[in-house]
Amino acid sequence: MIIQKSSNPRISSFDPTSFSFGNTFIDHMIICEYNNGKWGDLQLVPYGPIGFTPAMMGVNYGQACFEGMKAYKDKDGKVFLFRPEKNAERINKSAKRLAIPEIPKEIFMEGLKTLVDIDRDWIPHGEGMSLYIRPLLFATEEALKARVSEKYLFAIVATPAKSYYAAPVSVKISDHYSRSANGGVGFAKAAGNYAASFYPTQLAIEEGYDQIIWTDDSTHEYFEESGTMNVFVRINDTIYTPKTSEKILDGVTRDSFLQLAKRRNLEVVVGDVKVSDVIAAQRNETLKEVWGVGTAVVTSIFEALGYNDEHLLLPKLSEEESFAAMLKKDLTDIQTNQAEDPFGWRVLVEEQVYDL
Structure with a gap:
């Protein structure tokens, strides 16, 4: 070098x-x-x-x-x-x-x-x-x-x-714009993916939201991602997240959350997450949490969902009640060497002497 x-x-x-x-x-x-x-x-x-x-x-x-x-x-x-x-x-x-x-x-x-x-x-x-x-x-x-x-x-x-996005955010469920399509580059961290997301996000911000939950391009019936993050939903005590595909980024934080949840013996379902199921759970009060995860933000907890013309509030959970907060702490404690690392994720950067 x-x-x-x-x-x-x-x-x-x-x-x-x-x-x-x-x-x-x-x-x-x-x-x-x-x-x-x-x-x-x-x-x-x-x-x-x-x-x-x-x-x-x-x-x-x-x-x-x-x-x-x-x-x-x-x-x-x-x-x-x-x-x-x-x-x-x-x-x-x-x-x-x-x-x-x-x-x-x-x-x-x-x-x-x-x-x-x-x-x-x-x-x-x-x-x-x-x-x-x-x-x-x-x-x-x-x-x-x-x-x-x-x-x-x-x-x-x-x-x-x-830390940013420290406060809970409101997100709009997209019923028109999509982040990616079958056969496209949604699974890649392509620069153009982000450029294409800015305009719909601006429209959501003008409506009073902070971000978008992207849905599938053909029917808009299924959650895919939220903003630049992978998305998780908790109904009762079960965690749901969309499966990765050629449209959905295989996030490192997402994978880490899944492994940490399984280590805690939480029930996790990786598969299709239907918009209608999430809305129904909000209405019958079984929807406990929705949150996004990514490298920069780690965890962004949502306080409300925008669906059609409705503004649907989510429960305000304490840190002790929140799976999102619990898993975030598990992750950041490993990252910052405040807890054991049973997965071997943490890599020490040794101090070197360089021949300049």
Whole structure:
């Protein structure tokens, strides 16, 4: 690996008690270029702009995908990643669907661990605090030709993170717009998936909601995802969540929640979640909780559902009563090294001495 450390690091001016998530970037980033049919040298360089033209194929034809993951710091200053191999696998699953060359796992993992190690001082410690990490792949060839690009860039950037969506949110059940369709790229973390979601979300916000629960494209009878999250429903004491498919992202947090629920011997049903069943449960007061899960938010508990022209309130449960809150604590305790890790999910980032 080629390491070029910043000559003007900003860490001394970073205030972990006051920063903007998503706009505050650590001192370095990882880059690796693909050209002439192969990946080149992995590089750690100072964070900053990279020169491109408006003719870059990733901008024009949408060959771009990414991942979302986090690093955590415990009370002793040790740094951990959470299930990074899942992100390495999934970025290549996305890349394959978008005809992007897959990034070798060893390049992904070496770049990830080196960046987190060198910029470990940027990782805030405390409840809800972490370093949000964004690996991404995109086409960089300068050509206005509707074909597969011949040049790509793998990069990793990161931003300190704190809790958001901390308060319960209201979500609208979509009866027109869909996030994805059969045969599409819904299972991939393709950049275009998010662009297509923004307009319907804006419409929902104008109606007083915070997010959307996406439904299937053909009938709008089944839950799929919520915003950028996987969705869970609790009716009585049974947890339901849609099965993953070519339309639904195989979320790392979703999979972790399922395993933690089974470890607690909670009843979990993975399969079709009918809108009509959820609405009926709300009306007969057996619907206890609906929540979303994802890397950035971990858990977002919903306080109301918008259905047709109705605003349907959900029960206000205490943390002791809430399965969502209980499973979130189980997960974050593992991530932050406050509990045993029976699954082997937590990966220690060893401090290294680099030959610069």
